Amino acid sequence: MVTRVLTVSILAGLLAGLIVAALQHVTTTPLILKAETYEAALALKAPTLAAFDGEAKIILAHGPAGDTPGHDHAEWKPQDGLQRTLFTSAVTIATAIGFAALLLAGMIAAGQTIDQRSALVWGACGFLALGLAPAMGLAPELPGAASAALEQRQLWWLATAIATALGLFLFLRFEQPWLKLAAVVVILLPHIVGAPHPAAPESKVPAEVAAHFAALSLGIQAALWLATAFMVGVLWPWASRRAAMA
Numbered sequence: 001m002v003t004r005v006l007t008v009s010i011l012a013g014l015l016a017g018l019i020v021a022a023l024q025h026v027t028t029t030p031l032i033l034k035a036e037t038y039e040a041a042l043a044l045k046a047p048t049l050a051a052f053d054g055e056a057k058i059i060l061a062h063g064p065a066g067d068t069p070g071h072d073h074a075e076w077k078p079q080d081g082l083q084r085t086l087f088t089s090a091v092t093i094a095t096a097i098g099f100a101a102l103l104l105a106g107m108i109a110a111g112q113t114i115d116q117r118s119a120l121v122w123g124a125c126g127f128l129a130l131g132l133a134p135a136m137g138l139a140p141e142l143p144g145a146a147s148a149a150l151e152q153r154q155l156w157w158l159a160t161a162i163a164t165a166l167g168l169f170l171f172l173r174f175e176q177p178w179l180k181l182a183a184v185v186v187i188l189l190p191h192i193v194g195a196p197h198p199a200a201p202e203s204k205v206p207a208e209v210a211a212h213f214a215a216l217s218l219g220i221q222a223a224l225w226l227a228t229a230f231m232v233g234v235l236w237p238w239a240s241r242r243a244a245m246a
Contacts, residue, residue, distance in 0.1 A: 004239045005104050012231035013097025020096065020224045021089035028220055029088065031213045035142035035204075092224070099126065099228045104236070110173075116233030123229025125172070129165040131221040133187070137195030140217035142210055148196035160190040 103122050107114050112122070134157045141147060167187035171180050 001108075004236075004243055005101065005108070008232060008235045008239050009097050009100040009104060012100040012228055012235050013095075014093055016100075016224060016227035016231050017089070017093030017096035019227055020220060021092040023223060024088065024092060024220055025085060027216045028213060029085075031209060031216065032142060034209060035145075035213070096224055096228045099123075099225060100232050102126065103229055103232050114233065114236040116230060119229040119233030119236070120226060123225045123232075125165070125168050126229070127222050127225040129168060130161050131218060131225065133164040133190075134160045135214070135218055137191060139214040142213050145204075145210060146198045148198050152196035156190065156193075156195050160195075163187060163190050 103119060103126060104114070106112075107118065107122055112118055137160065138153055138157060147153065163186050167183040167185075170183035170186070174180070
C-alpha cells in the first residue's frame with residue numbers, strides 16, 4: 001500500500017506539475033518579472049541614509065545589497081531564463097506530488113473509493129481549503145507588495161486552511177443539521193477574526209498588475225489541484241490492478 005501511494009503520488013505530481021508549470025510560464029511568471037522591475041527601479045531611486053548617535057550607526061534606509069554593512073554578497077537567486085524556469089517548474093512538480101499524497105492519504109483514511117470522480121471532488125475541496133479560503137483574507141502577492149509580519153500571516157493561513165478543511169468534511173460527510181451549521185461557523189470563524197494586514201498598505205506594484213496576478217495565481221492553483229486529482233483518479237485504479245496481478 002505504501003509503495004503504491006508513493007508511486008501514484010510521484011507519477012501524478014510529475015504529470016500534473018509539468019502541465020501546470022508550462023501554464024505558469026506564460027501566465028504568472030511574466031507578471032512576477034514585471035513586478036521585480038518596479039521593485040528594482042524604486043530601490044535604485046531610494047538613497048542610503050544614515051544617522052549617527054555618538055558611536056552608534058543607525059541605518060534608516062538600505063540601498064542595494066552589497067552597499068549595506070554586513071551584506072558583502074547579494075542573496076543567491078536563479079538567473080532569469082532557463083535556470084529560473086527549471087527551478088520554478090521543479091517547485092511546481094514537488095507541490096503537485098505533495099497535493100497527490102495529501103489527496104490519497106485523506107481518501108484512504110476516509111474509506112473513499114478512489115476513482116476520477118471522487119478524486120476530482122476531493123481536489124476541488126483541497127483547492128477551497130488551501131487556496132481559495134486563505135486567499136479571501138491574504139491574496140497572492142507579487143514582489144514589492146505591502147504585507148504584515150510573516151509569522152502572523154503563516155499562522156492565519158494555517159488556521160484558515162485547517163478550519164476550512166474540517167468544515168468541508170463535516171458539511172459533506174454528515175447529514176445532521178446541527179453539524180452542518182457548526183461546519184459553516186468553523187469555516188467562517190477565521191474570516192470573522194480577520195487576516196493580518198499592514199498598517200499602511202502601500203505597494204510598489206500597480207494595482208492592476210497585482211489584481212491580475214492574484215486572479216491568475218488562484219486559477220493556476222485550481223488547475224494544479226484538479227490536474228493532480230485527475231491524475232490520481234486515473235493512476236490509482238491502474239496501480240491497484242497491477243498490484244492485484246502481482
